[in-house]
Amino acid sequence: MAEDTQDQQQTTAAPVPSQAPLPKGVVLDKDGKPCRSCSSGAAFAAWASQAKKKTVIKADTASRPAPAPPRKDCPPDVEALGRSSWTLLHSIAATYPTSPTISQQNDITSFMRLFSKLYPCWVCAEDFQAYITKEKIRAGSRDEFGNWLCEAHNEVNRKLGKPTFDCSRWQERWKDGWKDGSCD
Numbered sequence: 587m588a589e590d591t592q593d594q595q596q597t598t599a600a601p602v603p604s605q606a607p608l609p610k611g612v613v614l615d616k617d618g619k620p621c622r623s624c625s626s627g628a629a630f631a632a633w634a635s636q637a638k639k640k641t642v643i644k645a646d647t648a649s650r651p652a653p654a655p656p657r658k659d660c661p662p663d664v665e666a667l668g669r670s671s672w673t674l675l676h677s678i679a680a681t682y683p684t685s686p687t688i689s690q691q692n693d694i695t696s697f698m699r700l701f702s703k704l705y706p707c708w709v710c711a712e713d714f715q716a717y718i719t720k721e722k723i724r725a726g727s728r729d730e731f732g733n734w735l736c737e738a739h740n741e742v743n744r745k746l747g748k749p750t751f752d753c754s755r756w757q758e759r760w761k762d763g764w765k766d767g768s769c770d
């Protein structure tokens with residue numbers, strides 16, 4: 587009861603106290619706040635619901651606003667961000683020149699380095715930067731870059747315990763559509 591009284595004095599969303607265990611899968615930002623683009627959607631939602639429970643409206647219960655219905659146009663979690671990002675990256679590979687100039691090779695290499703620094707999920711970004719340092723970006727042709735990217739994606743798949751992708755089929759997946767005609 588004493589805790590209820592204390593809660594009733596709060597009017598705005600309060601962060602979950604640091605001693606409260608964070609739901610599994612919630613990654614913190616460098617400032618210690620939960621990072622939505624680094625966390626799975628379910629884990630972030632569990633944290634948000636925990637945080638909401640700590641929020642009590644000061645006025646009587648009748649004047650509490652109805653909870654907002656869930657919507658689809660929310661900031662991305664780690665999965666949504668990842669899917670969109672891989673789509674962009676593999677699509678760039680699919681339109682990369684078959685015989686790129688030196689300048690085009692430099693551009694894609696710079697782009698990938700900057701991408702790995704700016705990627706919004708910081709834990710993902712750190713691992714991707716380490717991967718790029720270990721496995722030098724290969725961009726001598728479309729197929730070379732597409733395969734390098736496919737291997738980079740597979741490294742993340744392995745880290746997350748997902749099946750790896752057959753890189754001999756990256757152009758079917760991202761450029762031409764499957765050979766059985768199912769994308770035509």
Ligand SMILES: Cc1cc2nc3c(=O)[nH]c(=O)nc-3n(C[C@H](O)[C@H](O)[C@H](O)COP(=O)(O)OP(=O)(O)OC[C@H]3O[C@@H](n4cnc5c(N)ncnc54)[C@H](O)[C@@H]3O)c2cc1C
Pocket residue numbers: 664665666667668669670671672676705709710711713714735736737738739740742743746748750751756759
């Ligand atoms: C650079 C980067 C680093 C990431 N690091 C992390 C991380 O550290 N932790 C984390 O939780 N999430 C990370 N992610 C997100 C993660 O990779 C997935 O995007 C996310 O989990 C959603 O996965 P998904 O199963 O929907 O398919 P995704 O892995 O997003 O793949 C999308 C589609 O690409 C195709 N595909 C799969 N593998 C390959 C491949 N090797 N080559 C070509 N096509 C392929 C498949 O058709 C698949 O449906 C990262 C994303 C990026 C872009």
